[in-house]
Each structure stands twice: as structure tokens, then as C-alpha cells.
Amino acid sequence: MAIDQQSAPPSPGPTLAHRRVQRMLATVGGFAITLLLTFLGLLAITFFIGRVIPIDPVLAVVGDRATQAQYDAARIAMGLDLPLWQQFISYVGKVFSGDLGMSVSTGRPVIEDLSRFFPATFEMATLGILIGCVIGIPLGVTAAARQGSWIDQIIRVVGLLGYSVPAFWLGLVGLALFYARLRWVGGPGRLDIFYDGLVSPVTGMILIDSLLQGEIDIFWNAVSHIILPAAVLGFFSLAYIARMTRSFMLDQLSQEFVTTARVKGVPERVVIWRHAFNPIRVPLITVVGLSYAGLLEGSVMIETVFSWPGIGNYLTTALLNADMNAVLGSTLVIGAVFIVINKVSDVLYRVLDPRAR
């Protein structure tokens, strides 16, 4: 690609810079279109799933003691008497104007609920994946570089624990030890009770909101509350990320170009990080992206144990109450998260791997 571009004779008409801008716009435009189409597909799937599951949304609204006349009135009010395609179009129109309907169980608009619950999950998941990457990747690299050593064995044990220990158990033990006994961390919830409601939500993430409003005390209190659940989440992604990093690295370290680097007399640290690690960044992005998306779905177990008002909890409650608007809204948010993470991964591939450009 690069060859044709540079060896092509300078043609009259648009200049090189001009063409570059055009190409960039085309890329961004194509990107927006695929994003939009994927999102529409997602809407269609959530909508039709919502219509085929054997839950009667009208019944959830009117209750089971309503008369037939009340039931029919509610059904017409909800637009459920219209043909499916008209319902879908009005649904899409509403979604794009930010209206996801009312939640039956909380009595508030779903969009409002989501803007409260999702940031809580987002905050915890982001911290969790950061912990997973910052510890997991170096651990995996070290394990591969020193295959068979004690550190390699430790990582195997950690990986095994990450797969086999139940999350709620680890959360409870963590609370019993670090909160109840050692008093190192805050307990369940996002803040101590006397700090609750003092920062007005801007982003919905307390760590950021408290800093924005200069409430340092609240910030540290929020840190002490989030650190344990985030660490538990981080542990599970760490175990997975470390294992994958190790196996990617072992594969690279046996490649010929790694031997080439050694022949050149390059220090081992550079051999490992520049020559073996750089090529595995692309598969690692996939692994980290999927783990992150998994965390963003919200872990019901962890959120329950830590009384965390996250989207996992919200979605489960909504499901149990046949609160279809809330379920569809949450599903939509989670789907959108997957779309965005996939798109970001795609862009990063192209940045990091010259062969993918």
C-alpha cells in the first residue's frame, strides 16, 4: 500500500494533504455508518426478544386484578395493538430521542435509572480492568520469560484460582478480613452513609465527581469503598489476562526474529519487551477488551455482596419483576458497550500492527 502511494507520480488535481484528509473523512464516515448499522441490528434484536418472551408487559403495568377494560385501555396506551413493524419504528424513534420508557419497578424513566446505575458499574469495571492489566500483563510476561521458574508456578496457581474460586465467596472473605477485621477498607456501598448525597452527580462516577467538586474527603472515602470490589473483579480478569499473556509470549519467544534480536546483542529486557511483547499487543487487546466488556455487564454476584448499585443488580431485579422497559434498556446499554469496545479494538489493531493497515 505504502509503496504505491509514495512511488506514484505526483498527479495534478488534489494535493497529497488534501487526499489524506479525504481518506480520513471517508474512514470516519464508514466507521459511523457501520456503528449505526450495528446499533440498529442490536435494537431489532432486543426489540423482538422483548416481544417474543412469554411475559405480558401490560399485566406488569396494570397488575393481575385489573378488569378486561382496564387491561385493553393500557394495551392501547402502550401501543401494543399496532402491527409489530410500527411498534419497532416507534421504538427506534423513541430510543434515538432518549426515551426508553418507564421502569415499572422503580417508577422512574429507564434512561434516568441507567444514568445512575451504569456509572457505578463503569467505575468499578474500569478500576477492575486496570488492576487486571497493570498486574496481569507483567506477570504473564515474566512467567513466559522465566518458563518453569517459581514465578511461573505461582502464576499457574493464581490462574487456577481465578477460574475456580466463586466471586461471591472471595468478596465475602475480603469483606470479613479487610473490612470487618482489619478495617483497611470501607464496607459495602459506594460511600459511608454520612457522605451519601453530598456530591451532586455530574458523570455519575463518584471518584470523578468528588474530585471535580474538590471534595477530597469524599474522594478518599469512595476509594476505600471501591477498592475491594474492584480488586476482586480485577483478580478474575488478572488471572485470565496473565494466562493469555503467558501463552502469547511463549509463542513469540520461540520465533526466529527473537533469535535475530539476541544475535544482534540486544539486552534480554529489550528482547522481551520490544521484540516479543510488541507483536502480542494486538491479540492482548482482544483479550482485555472482551474481559472489560464482561466486567461492564455488571457482576451480579459482586454487586450483591458489596451492595453496589450497578447495572447487573438493576437488570436482575428488572428481569425478576418482568420490567421489560428496564430489561431492554439495560440490554441496549450493554450491547452498545460491546459495540464501542469492538470498534475501539479495531482502531487500536490498525495503530499497533502495520500488517493490518
Place this chain on the structure above:
Amino acid sequence: MTAPLLTVENLRVSFPTHSGRVEVVKGLSFTLGRERLGIVGESGSGKSMTGRSILKLIRKPGLVTADKLNFEGIDILDQNEKQMRAIRGARISMVMQDPKFSLNPVMTVGEQIAEALVTHQKLPRRDVQARIIEMLHAVRINDPERVARLYPHEVSGGMGQRIMIAMMLIPEPELLIADEPTSALDVSVQAQVLDIIDELVRNKGMGLILISHDLNLVSRYCDRILVMNAGHVVEECAAGQLANAQHPYTRGLLAAMPVINETRDELPVLDRTQWAGT
């Protein structure tokens, strides 16, 4: 011949298997001056392992022993990793077999060549750039500024191998080991690549160990030839004397080569019973 650059005496390389250690090089000895030595042998004869043990690149659990492995007065086996890094690239270098696998896919050609140089010499960036361009010129790359910005997947095999040579020769080593440098290339570019190696090695007065399985090629580009079989040297002779080789293995190999305009109906096959047990 000048004082030897490299002295190898009773070199042995072995690897553990479930049925005990297996020796892949069994007591190899030779000396090398600033000359071109060819090591020929079939697959598994230990020729590549010989090259790698000179650079101390045999990783555990492989084991290298020798009565003497001496490079310019330095006992290679006595050097620790740090001392070896100062020798690798800077004083002894190696061109590997297939540029598709031996060049780093996510670094540009220029970055990889620069790395070989700046690992051993601290130079201002502009000088590094100039040296890279000059070196790429030396391996007959016409448009070095452009090629330096390319990634390995954007160059052909022959060009990749010339880049490899540039990378390995830029720190100006005294000994170059070329481990099957043309086996992965088309016949049409093999001679071109070997001519470049030959020219640079002669100009700089370096020593060359050319490892190959191609008897003809080695006899054309080398002064002296070692023929290896199953970890032993079975024949050592000047390149011109190959026709007078004594060992049945070498004679067998030579006899199996077809010659243009010959009238043989059938090419002979190696009869390994003749030297089994050596």
C-alpha cells in the same frame, strides 16, 4: 593464513531426551582465519548447532562443551551473558535462514538496522541514519530512504535477506556466520545475495562461516570446506580439492549430483553402510 580468528576443539552439543542425552555435535574441531569456511551437511548433521554454539545461543537445557572455543583470545564458554552480548552482533554476527521469520514484523526495516548499530555504538541520530542508508546501499538496495521506512511484510524475500545482511554487518563484526542464507530464496536471487555477502566479507577482511546443504554453492563461495554427517566432520578440504574427497559420504554426495550432458541412466543413492559407525 594469519593467526586464527576462531579455534574450535572438540565441540560437543547435546540435548536431553527421555532416553538420555543426545549429542547432535560430536567432537567438532576446526580453526578459522580471516577466510571463508563452508560447513556442508544434510539436515540434522549438526551444522546449524555449530553456528549457534559459537554465539552461545544454545538455550537450556541444551549443553555445549568444548576443550577450546576461542575467538580472538576470548574463551567463549567462559563468558557470562553480559560479556556475550558485547560480542554478539559487534564481533560475531549471524545471518539467518528465512527473512520472513527472522525480521520483526512490527518494526520498520530502518528501526531494526538502527537497533543493531546503537546497541553497540552510541552515535548521534543523524549519523545512525547516514550509516543505515550507506549500509543499505552496500547491499544494493536502490532506494534506501524509502526501504528503511518499510515493514518486513512489504519487502520481497531477496530484499529481506539483503536487509538482514545489512543489519548483521552494520556494527562491522569480524566474523559472520551465514546459516543457510539462501535456502528460503528463489534460485535466481540466491547468487545475488551470496555475491553481496562475498563482496562485503572480502572488502572488510572478515571471517565467514557459510553453513549450507548445497555442495556446489559452498565450493564456489568458500576457501575451505568441512563436510559434516551425524555430528562429525567427515571431510575437510580446500574448496578446489572437493573432487578429490576421500570419505565415502562425500564421494557419495558428489556422485549423486547430476551433471549437464551426462549419459548416466540412473543417479546413485547414498549407501550409508559404508561409513556407518564412524
